[in-house]
Amino acid sequence: MSDHVHVHRFENGLVLLAEPMDWVESAAFTWLLPAGCGHDPADQLGLAGFTCEMVxxxxxxxxxxxxxxxxxxxGIVRSAGVSLAHTRFGAAMPRARLGDALEVYSQLVLTPHLPAGQVEESRQACIHDIQSLQDAPAQQLMQALRQQHYPEPLGRSSQGTLEGIDIIGHPQLTQFHQSHYHPDGSILAVAGNIEWDELRDHVGSLLDQWQGPADHFPSPAETAGEDxxxxxxxxxxxxxxxxxxxxYSHPDYFQLRGAIGVLSDGMSSRLFTEVRENRGLCYAVQASCFSLKDRGSVMAYAGTTSERAQETLDVTLEQLTLLGKGIExxxxxxxxxxxxxxLxxxxxxSSSRSGSMTSDWYYLERVHSLEELNKVLDDLTCESINTFLAENPPDNFRIVTLGEQPLEFSHAVS
Amino acid sequence: MSDHVHVHRFENGLVLLAEPMDWVESAAFTWLLPAGCGHDPADQLGLAGFTCEMVxxxxxxxxxxxxxxxxxxxGIVRSAGVSLAHTRFGAAMPRARLGDALEVYSQLVLTPHLPAGQVEESRQACIHDIQSLQDAPAQQLMQALRQQHYPEPLGRSSQGTLEGIDIIGHPQLTQFHQSHYHPDGSILAVAGNIEWDELRDHVGSLLDQWQGPADHFPSPAETAGEDxxxxxxxxxxxxxxxxxxxxYSHPDYFQLRGAIGVLSDGMSSRLFTEVRENRGLCYAVQASCFSLKDRGSVMAYAGTTSERAQETLDVTLEQLTLLGKGIExxxxxxxxxxxxxxLxxxxxxSSSRSGSMTSDWYYLERVHSLEELNKVLDDLTCESINTFLAENPPDNFRIVTLGEQPLEFSHAVS
Known part of the structure; x- marks a missing residue:
């Protein structure tokens, strides 16, 4: 981080962020549009993803x-995806190509053809993505965990459902694009070997005719799912x-992040040591922080053989609970x-920086500097983290398992 | 690439490569040891991987x-793995930690404890890695494809077999370390913000007592497997x-690489266009070059629903064969x-550069400069690639499938 992030909010609401990295030959951008799957109608789950395919x-x-x-x-290395709140396009390229790349993506956002003749091929691609989950059980499990843990629509997977994909037609795709590919709520972050003034003017000339109202994210339901x-x-x-x-937006977030790091960052972390190294229980175990705009969670995963699954679950829950007693x-x-x-x-x-800038802006409406993050890390103490953990001990676990047999657990773990 | 790669061969045979990148704050190294799974005895498949776990x-x-x-x-981000020819350790870190990191890894190579009391936990980890393949069918398929395509031991997977892992004991692990963690055949490549003289002296002082004869790689069998x-x-x-x-070591390698790029690099590539975009046949399709020291191959993968599998196979084979007719x-x-x-x-x-340097040295005994690679790319023409393809058309396909039903194919595709 250069500790110098440029910010410009255009009149139409689009926020442009840029971090010059003059020692690289590349440039990269991440573009978040307020067109997440949280907006999918309940009977058309998968609409945001289908639209992202079509544009x-x-x-x-x-x-x-x-x-x-x-x-x-x-020479663009590209990515595209849909989350609860956003449709995201990412691109990395030689720096001389940045202007051209922004032009292409601006057209994608403003004037996609959404060709009626390609709806069926696009639908097939969406169906394949859903079906391929059958052979990716860890991913399937974590999707189900988010779905069970959060009230609708917060736990949705962007892939949607076969039923939803099946009934979506060309009018719904066109409508979704018109209603959600809007500047207000969009964040475009560029990192790499760039000139700020030139970039801002170029983006302005490409997107100053873009209009559309601010995003109104649906209110979540009151109740979440079950184990x-x-x-x-x-x-x-x-x-x-x-x-x-x-x-992530909470002032104590890095107290939590530090604690979960003790649990799961590195080979000396508690989960890796207790579950994998000392007991040889499983081939993968980890926990990480997961953030939505107004609420967060910790999500843990373990994969093992069915014979060792019960012990793996027991030891993992024990370690999560023990974390509440503090760290050393x-x-x-x-x-x-x-x-x-x-860091x-x-x-x-440059790709990684452009992605981080959009996250920071979405959650915080500003971008952390390296200096600031280093200070936050240096200021963490055992006392500060242990005070946080005593007030916020891991508990009320939501558990989802996938395998031949269900496991046993009590929610009165202590 | 800075176009300035330092090379030093120590008396014991270890080759040290270094590329200064003075604009980064990190350093990274990749260390290849001539201790690949090609050396696993036929009844102890998995020994190199098990040893890598134990060290x-x-x-x-x-x-x-x-x-x-x-x-x-x-603060080391680390990796470890075993291939046919090598055991590989990778580490990336803040540049100030490079010296300490090299010291730790030198001890790992020279004086691992190989604690008898941890053999069973280590064995469990190896068994889990094999068993987890059951839920990773694409990976399982590609392992089987290498195994069927190459004569023993060239197509081996480093995970080995449950039978092999089961009979390995502490004496075999100690023996494997003593016989194969040798300097002659080892390549240590460092990239990042480094001083060459200091690095060479430091590595020399850490490893000058290290001795061991050159690697003798087993001769492969004469026949490979079947579909x-x-x-x-x-x-x-x-x-x-x-x-x-x-x-990779062949003078015409980039003719092949260019041709396979036309087939599979990017969303405008032939496979992506014909198989996924135009026909909506599958969720993943790709082909890439795969190199061993003295021979190479092209390996293609497609994942789809069982109903569309036959057509996917037919169209993919058609595209592979059509490539022999030339590119535009x-x-x-x-x-x-x-x-x-x-590039x-x-x-x-820095991580990526250190990895590329070891590959270049292993295959070529030198490191490509960026200038040289750009010239090779600029010199590619349709004529040069089409001449190559006419003389080396894709044919004699080895096919492995994984799913509920076998597919039909004829080896007389033309």
């Missing part, structure tokens, strides 16, 4: 074929555990070293 | 626990196709742009 099939002067050829000609077992023919069992925690100074030191090291690595990637 | 459980002055704490304290169908309870089918091609100028231009862009991104990551 990439031609725009402005380019046919579907010309569009992908144009991006490949520019769940998903039957799956395999000798492996996948275990997911969630509990409520504070979100040497554990904190290691987590501080690991997070600082990760240094992240600083060296 | 990370304490060395020199550090117990198993102290070892992982030390690495986490240094194969693996029965798997799922509505998805996974398809793997391999054919012989030239290795606009296809080549896009591949050139994409590969050059990827720029790679240049910005």
């Amino acid at each position: 990439q099939r031609g725009c402005g002067p380019w046919s579907s074929r010309e569009f992908v050829e144009r991006l490949d000609n520019l 769940l077992h998903i039957s799956h023919p395999s000798s492996q069992t996948h275990i997911g555990i969630a509990f409520d925690a504070i979100p 100074p040497d554990e904190l030191e290691r987590v501080q070293a690991r997070i600082k090291s990760a 240094i690595m992240q600083q060296e990637s | 990370q459980r304490g060395c020199g002055p550090w117990s198993s626990r102290e070892f992982v704490e030390r690495l986490d304290n240094l 194969l169908h693996i029965s798997h309870p799922s509505s998805q089918t996974h398809i793997g196709i391999a054919f012989d091609a030239i290795p 100028p606009d296809e080549l231009e896009r591949v050139q742009a994409r590969i050059k862009s990827a 720029i991104m790679q240049q910005e990551s």
